[in-house]
Amino acid sequence: MSGRHVVLGIGNILNRDEGLGVRALDLLEERVGVVPDVEYVDGGVMGLTLLPLVEECDHLLVLDAIDAGAEPGELIEMSGDEIRLFSGVKMSEHQITFQEVLGLAFIRDKLPPHLHLIGAQPASLSIGLEISDRVRSTLSPIVVRAAAVLRDWGFEVPDGLKGSDRGEGSRSTTTTADPSDGPIPPTWADSRVPSRLGPA
């Protein structure tokens, strides 16, 4: 295998449970830590620009919010061709979904040979940084499943989970290159915005 092996957390952390994939990635990084040969990538809301990354992958484990018409907080998994790929008429280039990125990789014969998706049915997509209670309790099970999938794929995942079961990844962005005078990277785990309402 010459390609990359990536755990990709995607979603928008500004819309509560929409960002559960990114939160789960943070928690995975915190509780499982380094897995040799595996990269953790925060894909955020990036659309089409994720295509080159996806196409370089041998193993791609995606963590994301999933609308499966299930109960909020329910853990959902899909593998390989269970994941629907699509594209179509859009109002905006900004409506690229991750499934569309996968669809493009597919028509280019560059879909990762090992593709797995773990996520949960969101409870709230309103504005705010805080994950809903129902989804927060699913983050740990997502991490456990993610570790198991990586292990099944043959990666050396450390046994056991580190840290307390807080159920929510802490976030600290890091700069790979510090400016000479060392500004402090931003953090957003420190202050939780109370869940203020979106539209009814």
Next chain:
Amino acid sequence: MATRLVVDPITRIEGHLRIEAELDADNTITAAYSSGTMVRGIEIILEGRDPRDAWAFAQRACGVCTTVHSFASIRSVEDALDIQIPHAANLIRNLMIAQQYVHDHVMHFYHLHALDWVDIVNALQADPAETSAIQQSISTWKNSSPGYFADIQKKVQSIVDSGQLSIFANAYWGHPAYKLPPAVNLLAVAHYLEALDWQSHVTKIHTIFGGKNPHPNFVVGGVPMPIDLNSDTALNAERLSIISDSIDRIIEFVDQVYLPDVLAIAPNYLEYASIGEGLGNFLTWGELPGDDNRDTSKFLVPRTLIVNRDLTTITEPDPRDFERMQEFITHSWYEYADGDNAGLHPWDGETKFNYTGPQPPYEELNVDGKYSWLKAPRWNGMPVEVGPLARVLALYATGHAQTVDLVDATLKALDAPLGAVFSTLGRTAARAIESKVFADSLRTTYDELIAAIKAGDTRTFNNDRWEPRSWPSEARGFGFMEAPRGALGHWIVIKNRKIENYQMVVPTTWNASPRDGNGQAGAYEASLLNHKLAKPEWPLEILRTIHSFDPCMACAIHMVDATGESVAEVATGMNVCMT
């Protein structure tokens, strides 16, 4: 593998941009209403935060606009705190910004807008030799042999045969408004696929300067990456060489593929050179500054206001003008303390939701009342258009030599008068024209950066005002950014070292604005008048004009959809209201 394709699941989940159009008996649009059906509340999330962190939230508002929101945000803080960034940092920022234009415009054109003009399935009828001859006649692009295009055709055939796919399976293929000959359709399909490969090479500028992929880092006071030609972790000789190669690829693609394709496609759709204009008022905040962000005289794209198509009387709009720069909410789902007809400058802006619309799903919005999550920004009471056409007109009207040459040459090639630029086609051509201007600016800016480095001018971060104790107790700032789709402004109020108020007026808020209290339509609404629809149930003509603006609509919800919905059920992602 078993895959299914669904059109536009996003609108089904939350909604984005919605157009309601009224048609007469002739299927011609007599009125149009533009609604943003999803709220964006980042202003609320930012209240009370450290201003230096604002960019990290702002960049999550949109997956295409991460860079532009980050820059607008750090510029607003720098403006408020009177921070001057170092020369080399400004050059690096200008490289990132110019790259972003070209990258965004190319992807917008091939991945979204070209499909409005190009019938992919029709490309199967093409003679690859004819496509090859066309390619060789319009540019020196390397992929031009009959065999190359025959392979592309086989690829398209295999996708169509697979019966399952995506872009190739469920657009409006066969619509009578498609007019390109098969050979040109095949040419465009080839470049659609090539653009996807191209983007992986041209994003390296951001990966290197941002120091992190896919979300680059930004910093108030400069850029996060130091310059040290001998360091492995800094901007070094090896990385500079990668950037230079990337710039070559950008220029090559614009010169040999994008611009020639636009000129090859446009003559088939000249009727769009006389419709789709909209307002005739254009605003730019300006872009690619010299070292001082407040010195607009040093901007490559000037800060201009053009009113009623008059290119001889241009003025410079002042974003700090409380009387002229205002947002209105008469038809928007917000409330102001001073009532529904008040206009507020963004520094005084309020973000209080007041949803009065119907519970979804619904058939029609009440356009006599509030009907959009977008506010209605107005300059001196006027609706204005922002974006590539506004910028190209600003450059043209101020005599930017390269722009004047490009515009005149394009008009000549199409045998069209100057007035043709005020149109759907004009907007699409403007995007290609400014891509050329920005692509070439990458090379000159890169050369300036190399010269600065050689002269020992390698400082990239100004920490004079990094510490909050050095800040005034109250400050206001304006952060501009000519985003690819138009003038973006972030207005920040800092009080006691925290964000007191933060308001973004994004390009799509200008362009997709609903009506204001005086009944004045926004740019989209005005632009759609007089479009005659060949098949109203497939409103391709509407898509052409709306896409020509490159909408950014609440694109931030990207949830995976596992529920299943057939293509036929969600065929257009648009509502056409037949009255």
